[in-house]
Amino acid sequence: MAALVVLLLALACTGGLYAAFAPASKAQADETAQSLAIDEGKKLFSVGCASCHGTGGQGTSDGPSLVGVGSAAVDFQVGTGRMPAQQPGAQIPRKKVIYTQAEIDQLAAYISSLGAGPSVPTKEQYGPEGADIANGGELFRTNCAQCHNFTGKGGALTHGKFAPSLEGVDPKHIYEAMQTGPQNMPAFPDTTLSDQNKKDIIAYLHAVNGDDTESPGGLELGGLGPVSEGLFAWIFGLGALIAVAVWVAARTAKAKKS
């Protein structure tokens, strides 16, 4: 009898504890939403992506495997319009985004269900609060400028590939690009560039290449350095001076004809 009582007590205790600690209903709702998103994502994937990436995202000769790329990669590639790709080429360019953010999230949910990978960053991760701009500049010049130029104006890579301009790119997408290393870009996971480092770089880019960046010297001329400056000097500098010379020479004191 005592044994039965102990057993009952123990059962009640465990059950009570379980009921008290397990976030059962919420977990259930989340799980349903998640699996719903995965289902929807799978449908979208089958229509828009599977022709190149394979019906299960395992990849084909036309597109890489998406197992383990994580939701961050999906959010970046689809969120910047690079995916779905229009045509094969040296590099898939940025273009008009054709999925809504909700659809992108569903696709991301499906892809991240295929295998673990970097997930979409939160606003705290890429927001400007607590960022050290100067440190970001130093990190940018050390790690990024060799392809993207001093202030992220972009640059050329081999065989028609290029490092795109970072002007007007959503901070979230910059974060995701660093995290996942899309196309020709190397990945900078947290072991290479910490969360704080990424935040600093994004803040630096916003300071030197954002919408409200001022150019104290006047026209930026594309921020491309001496080539555009040289063209400007030849065309507008020397061009104007030659025009002035022609003008002065045409207005000379003429000898009187007797």
Add this chain to the structure above:
Amino acid sequence: MSTNDTTATRRGKAPAGERVADWADGRLGIYSLAKTNMRKIFPDHWSFMLGEVCLYSFIIIILTGVYLTLFFHPSMNEVEYHGSYIPLQGQMMSEAFNSTMHISFDVRGGLLIRQIHHWAALIFLAGMFVHMMRVFFTGAFRKPREVNWLFGFLLLVLGMFTGFTGYSLPDDLLSGTGVRFMEGAILSVPIVGTYLSMFLFGGEFPGGDFVARFYSIHILLLPGIMLGLLVGHLILVFYHKHTQFAGPGRTNNNVVGMPLLPVYMAKAGGFFFLVFGVIAAIAAIASINPIWTMGPYRPDMVSTGAQPDWYMGFSEGLIRVMPGWEINLWGHTLVLGVFIPLVIFPLVLVAIAVYPFVEAWVTGDRREHHILDRPRNAPTRTAFGAAWVSWYFVLMIGGGNDLWATHFHLSINSITWFVRVGFFVVPVLVFLATKRMCLGLQRRDRDKVLHGRESGIIKRLPHGEFIEVHEPLSQDALHTLTAHEQYKPLEIGPTTDDNGVERKLKGSQKLRAKLSEAYFGDESQISKPTVEEYKEITSGHGHH
């Protein structure tokens, strides 16, 4: 001189200006100088003012440069930045960079003066380039002006290096990359390269010396030499008198134009302010070398799109398109990929510098020339010049290959290959095309002289034929179009003498004859109309 003093006392007090002039004349002899030079004549043509553009931008560079030296610290001591520019706060940098930031953000008018200095430098070099081309294509380098041609050429080369040492001073990431490249080029020189590099940088690159050294080279050594050459250049222009284009009343022995005082002085003085105004306006409108976006130089950093200023662009092209060859022997490396461009770099410049002497040798002409050629009337020279310019610009494309690639959506590799092939092919094509164009223009001139100008009036003759009425040219125009002289190709004579014995001919003689034939043979110039031809055609006999 003393007579002036006596007249002044006799007539009472002379006007103040005259007294000052008298005072100066008594000590400097300015009256006799003025007497000989005030009526010095300069011919009028807009292209003769290109040299003035260079002179004035040089003066502007010196004036603004002096201002910059007041605030610039040529030191590589490391300091922490605490100026006005937020994105660099707390960064470690050299004093040179720090003081340039200070000039740009905290010195009154500092950024404007910096930008005027830099824009004026780009325009100075561009002006010298175009001025040199003017002199080249009009044949103004011929005797007696060969030495002045060389002076001008040296000014261009020194200007390039003054510019290079100048933009390297702020010790920013862009120019530091350029200095690093220069160090690499020096290192590629066999045997002495490493020594030279160690001497120049006072040890390993970048060391702590090069900014101070470049500073004295940039503000003292090179501008000092340039100033001397410039004065010499101007004295020779005075001494030789200015060249002029052919025209009625203009001969090889006179100069037709305006006197130095007052006309030319007024024009030149006004033109100085126009040049200053244009350069200042550009400096106020457009940013140049914004070092704050580039950050301080550190050898472990580099940016894409790292090009030198335009006048060094062709050397950048040479290095960018050169295949990365190297030879490893007995533990030593010969970096041909860098050394060959280093050797070609001066050759590109020398190719145009020695041309006057080559042409003088081919023509064998020892006379003085003060009348300019129209480019079309010297087809081989014009074609050579155009080929050289195209060569130079092909290399500039190579120097900016990455920007061509990104902005025209091309492959950087294709551009590099285009430049590699174009380096050899484009000048040849341009040479041939330019020569044909010159000959075409000569034919047109000949036609105009003999048949007159096309009036655009179509006349129908009684029997139904349509003809276009040609208007004869004025006497002046006829003179201008036929004033140039045409050389005959050099006759080398028969290869054997009267007795059938082979003549001894030096190789150089044969070469000269061949070149002369190429310059002045039937293929290379259209004989200008003679008086007889003109008379025969205009006499009205026969229908044309």
